[in-house]
Amino acid sequence: KQEVTQIPAALSVPEGENLVLNCSFTDSAIYNLQWFRQDPGKGLTSLLLIQSSQREQTSGRLNASLDKSSGRSTLYIAASQPGDSATYLCAVGGLDQTGANNLFFGTGTRLTVIP
Amino acid sequence: DTAVSQTPKYLVTQMGNDKSIKCEQNLGHDTMYWYKQDSKKFLKIMFSYNNKELIINETVPNRFSPKSPDKAHLNLHINSLELGDSAVYFCASSPPADSPYEQYFGPGTRLTVT
Numbered sequence: 001k002q003e004v005t006q007i008p009a010a011l012s013v014p015e016g017e018n019l020v021l022n023c024s025f026t027d028s029a030i031y032n033l034q035w036f037r038q039d040p041g042k043g044l045t046s047l048l049l050i051q052s053s054q055r056e057q058t059s060g061r062l063n064a065s066l067d068k069s070s071g072r073s074t075l076y077i078a079a080s081q082p083g084d085s086a087t088y089l090c091a092v093g094g095l096d097q098t099g100a101n102n103l104f105f106g107t108g109t110r111l112t113v114i115p
Numbered sequence: 116d117t118a119v120s121q122t123p124k125y126l127v128t129q130m131g132n133d134k135s136i137k138c139e140q141n142l143g144h145d146t147m148y149w150y151k152q153d154s155k156k157f158l159k160i161m162f163s164y165n166n167k168e169l170i171i172n173e174t175v176p177n178r179f180s181p182k183s184p185d186k187a188h189l190n191l192h193i194n195s196l197e198l199g200d201s202a203v204y205f206c207a208s209s210p211p212a213d214s215p216y217e218q219y220f221g222p223g224t225r226l227t228v229t
């Protein structure tokens with residue numbers, strides 16, 4: 001059974017700092033890995049999707065890496081801004097017997113960027 | 116032009132009632148899902164529905180039943196509601212497995228059982 005862990009659980013940084021969020025998973029037989037952002041009381045916004053054959057994906061100030069063999073992914077945020085404050089969720093995708101891609105979520109990292 | 120929509124956004128009801136949450140996606144996706152986010156903010160898969168085949172997570176009580184009237188909808192019916200069912204329920208959809216297979220989530224339905 002896939003288990004996903006995110007460290008740290010909470011992080012506060014001053015504006016402008018670069019930061020790294022960590023995600024680890026127990027079963028390396030994954031289909032893909034997706035990073036989400038969740039604002040308080042809101043839904044999930046997809047940030048980056050990494051296929052199992054890929055090593056990293058970039059979007060603007062965000063860079064996500066994937067090391068399947070070690071069961072790890074990182075989300076790097078450059079030049080953090082107060083608007084980046086949110087909970088960041090790592091989700092590992094695995095195909096079930098119908099071909100659906102079920103996501104297994106980590107517990108999230110709550111990020112606060114201080115102006 | 117919302118991609119994945121859910122109604123209602125908030126649902127407050129008493130124990131023992133039966134309720135439904137609707138989900139619609141206009142992305143033309145083949146696969147839809149329901150997730151539950153508990154009070155500790157932990158998200159867990161409940162169901163996946165792909166090509167008319169339903170997979171139920173083993174931990175989901177049989178009081179929960181998804182129903183798909185067509186490819187764009189996957190509604191969640193809950194019978195005999197219990198206090199522990201209070202949570203935020205998210206619907207999601209994804210394209211076929213031969214594409215990037217990114218999942219798109221609805222805004223969530225906050226269910227409160229009193």
